[in-house]
Amino acid sequence: MSTDGLAQDPGSEAWALMVRLFLSGRPRIAAIGQEFDLSPMQIHALRLLEPGTELPMSALAESLVCDASNVTGIVDRLEGRGLIERRGAPRDRRVKMIAVTRRGAGVRERLMKRMAEPPPAIAALPRADQRALRDALQKALASSS
Amino acid sequence: MSTDGLAQDPGSEAWALMVRLFLSGRPRIAAIGQEFDLSPMQIHALRLLEPGTELPMSALAESLVCDASNVTGIVDRLEGRGLIERRGAPRDRRVKMIAVTRRGAGVRERLMKRMAEPPPAIAALPRADQRALRDALQKALASSS
DNA sequence: TATTGTTATACTCTATAACTATA
DNA sequence: TATAGTTATAGAGTATAACAATA
Numbered sequence A, B: 001m002s003t004d005g006l007a008q009d010p011g012s013e014a015w016a017l018m019v020r021l022f023l024s025g026r027p028r029i030a031a032i033g034q035e036f037d038l039s040p041m042q043i044h045a046l047r048l049l050e051p052g053t054e055l056p057m058s059a060l061a062e063s064l065v066c067d068a069s070n071v072t073g074i075v076d077r078l079e080g081r082g083l084i085e086r087r088g089a090p091r092d093r094r095v096k097m098i099a100v101t102r103r104g105a106g107v108r109e110r111l112m113k114r115m116a117e118p119p120p121a122i123a124a125l126p127r128a129d130q131r132a133l134r135d136a137l138q139k140a141l142a143s144s145s
Numbered sequence C: 001t002a003t004t005g006t007t008a009t010a011c012t013c014t015a016t017a018a019c020t021a022t023a
Numbered sequence D: 001t002a003t004a005g006t007t008a009t010a011g012a013g014t015a016t017a018a019c020a021a022t023a
Helices: A010-024 A026-036 A040-048 A057-064 A068-080 A102-116 A127-144 B010-024 B026-036 B040-048 B057-064 B068-080 B102-116 B127-144
Strands: A084-088 A096-100 B084-088 B096-100
Touching: A010 A026, A010 B010, A010 B102, A010 B127, A026 A040, A026 A102, A040 A057, A040 A068, A040 A102, A057 A068, A057 A096, A068 A084, A096 A102, A102 B010, A127 B010, A127 B127, B010 B026, B026 B040, B026 B102, B040 B057, B040 B068, B040 B102, B057 B068, B057 B096, B068 B084, B096 B102
Parallel strands: none
Antiparallel strands: A084 A096, B084 B096
C-alpha cells in the first residue's frame, strides 16, 4: 500500500518539490512583470538580448521555443516601447538582427536584478543548506548543458 | 572586479540555477501538454482537482492565481471534453462545485505521472546529490508553506 | 527552389467592467 | 447591499498556412 503513488526516489521527490516551489512563486513573477509592465515572453526575450550583442529573429524564436510568426509580434511590442530595435544584417538582406537599445539595456538590468532575487523560501534557508542546494544544482546542470 | 554582477551569495546562486533548469525544461513541459492536448492552465486546473473532492470556482480561481472570469472559460473547455463537471452546491445556489469525471481522473493520473518524471539533469544525478537536493528543498518549503 | 520574416486566422489566457441570480 | 459566476471586450501568446523579398 503506497501513500499516493508518487515520489519514490529522491530525484523524483526533489523534482516534485521544485515544481511546488515554482508554482508557489507564480504570483511573485507576475508581480515583477507588472512592475515593469512586461509580459512573461517579453521578459524572456529581453533576458536573451545581452547588451552589445545581436540576435536574428530566427535565433530568438528558437530560444523562446515558439514559432517564428509569434516573434514578429513580441519584437513589435518591445520595439514599440523603444526597448529593442531591428537592424539589417550585413550579408543576408532577409534576416533582421535584434538588439536592445540603450534604454532597453537599462530596463533589462533592473529587471534582471529583481528576477535574480531568490524567493523567501530560499532566502530564509540557512547558508549551509543554500550551499548544498547550489552545489547539487551546479552538478546537475554541468552534466546536461 | 566582479564577473557578471550577479550571484554573490549561495542562495542567489541556487536560485539562478533553478531558473536555468526550469527555462531549459520548457520544451519538455510543452511537449507533455501536447501529448494530452492540454494547455498549461488546463494542466494546472486538472492537477488541483483530486478525484473524490470538489472545489468551488472561486477556490479554483484563487489557486490558479487568475481572475474568476478566466476560470469560466478554462472550466468550459475542460468540461466540453468531459474531463470535469460542474455540480450545484447544497447550501448556496450561487456557487458551482467542480470535480473531475471518471474519464478526467484517468487522464489526470497519466498526466501527473508524466509531469512527475524528473528531467534528465536531475535523473542523472548521483543518489547522494538527489537526496541533498531533496532535503534542502524540503526544508525550504517546510518553513514557507 | 529554399529560406527569413511577415501577415492572416483562429484559439487560449489575461484583466476589467458590466451583468445575473442568488444571498 | 454584497457575493458567485457569467458575459463582453480588448490585448497578448500560440500554431498553422499563405505570402513577399531575397538567396
